[in-house]
């Protein structure tokens with residue numbers, strides 16, 4: 001059976017590899033010259049950067065893509081734990097490191113938030129419960145139609161995962177220090193959302209980091225996508241890069257063919273779309289256009305890739321420098337839809353763990369959240385670098401390589417609606433839990449994978465989604 005896959009992001013690659021292993025004749029079309037989608041390696045002179053996923057959780061999910069095909073994952077990529085995994089810096093220079101070492105966390109909380117130190121074991125128990133419920137009922141299979149979202153079992157599970165409490169309110173049950181709260185509230189941004197709106201359910205992301213840990217892939221995190229591509233090719237997947245799909249021909253409830261920008265028509269029995277559904281759907285289903293206008297896209301990012309001629313000793317692998325007014329930052333991003341005056345700044349310095357990535361100095365990925373679809377103000381990079389100086393991080397005069405990435409670049413490069421990272425924001429119960437199903441309601445052989453569909457964004461979830469959609473295809477066809 002011939003399957004065409006549109007898009008070679010992690011979701012498309014995981015699906016392609018799984019289907020090829022099951023004997024399908026898989027053809028993958030990617031508009032860019034390289035695969036991996038947002039998991040993209042960038043080289044500037046002697047400096048290597050991972051644009052996209054830097055904080056890797058659930059390593060077993062990536063291994064599973066390879067191992068399910070009957071071979072060991074180690075020759076394709078391997079993981080090392082980053083410990084502690086995050087340095088958070090508050091406006092007054094206070095620090096709070098995150099780790100899956102509970103004793104270490106409690107020791108820090110005893111100084112910063114004694115009430116939180118006492119509550120920490122109960123907090124870990126509760127976020128573990130949220131994660132296991134979500135995994136059992138929500139993350140473990142494809143959701144093929146709207147009906148899958150309204151089963152009584154799922155409804156009971158959803159009610160048990162604190163869907164109507166916000167992440168902020170949930171965290172306030174356990175912690176009192178505003179800086180500590182800020183550090184844990186930041187998990188909402190992992191799904192492109194606001195901690196003041198997103199359901200407490202997403203505290204389960206904290207489970208992944210604070211219980212299971214954070215990982216790095218020696219050679220760069222993009223080695224995961226390269227590993228998927230290598231295994232896909234070994235299993236016979238035909239990969240066509242520089243091949244943008246411009247149309248899907250649906251006839252009588254069946255997707256018959258796709259059309260490439262070059263004009264060629266490709267016929268197949270099954271079709272899997274890894275492109276952002278918010279971009280792909282309106283061309284398939286005009287009723288989707290009205291829906292699209294109502295949705296709140298997830299946040300986007302403004303990124304500076306900076307290769308330095310020096311190493312900054314105070315920087316760890318992952319670092320966050322918090323905004324003095326966190327509430328205002330999200331008001332600006334989601335309500336006013338403008339760039340934050342004083343954004344929270346994330347810096348990834350992977351050369352701290354892997355010096356081979358930039359032997360001559362630090363390779364900084366400096367990232368702030370950005371409102372989807374909005375052009376950055378002039379000299380926003382200068383503003384960010386100036387703000388970092390408050391934390392004694394001086395980089396302006398040390399930069400030897402630099403590239404800026406805006407929501408517009410992300411929209412163009414990956415065909416993501418308004419440059420949003422995860423399609424829809426998860427700022428409400430509805431948008432968090434009722435994402436686009438993995439199967440089309442207008443064509444019986446058309447499936448969807450990737451961050452804008454169930455189970456949602458983030459590199460492990462889109463990878464899981466890709467494997468689950470492959471399983472669903474095997475069951476149905």
Ligand SMILES: Cc1cc2nc3c(=O)[nH]c(=O)nc-3n(C[C@H](O)[C@H](O)[C@H](O)COP(=O)(O)OP(=O)(O)OC[C@H]3O[C@@H](n4cnc5c(N)ncnc54)[C@H](O)[C@@H]3O)c2cc1C
Nearest residue numbers: 007009010011031037038053054055245275450451458459
């Ligand atoms: C700056 C940044 C930081 C991130 N940080 C993290 C992190 O730390 N941890 C984490 O887990 N996740 C992170 N993410 C999110 C993660 O990268 C994504 O959730 C995941 O990689 C998305 O995979 P995907 O399969 O949904 O699709 P994408 O990566 O969006 O890939 C879709 C592919 O489809 C192609 N395509 C689109 N339209 C067409 C068409 N018409 N024809 C042919 N091809 C098409 C695109 O070119 C693209 O290659 C980050 C993302 C960004 C941008």
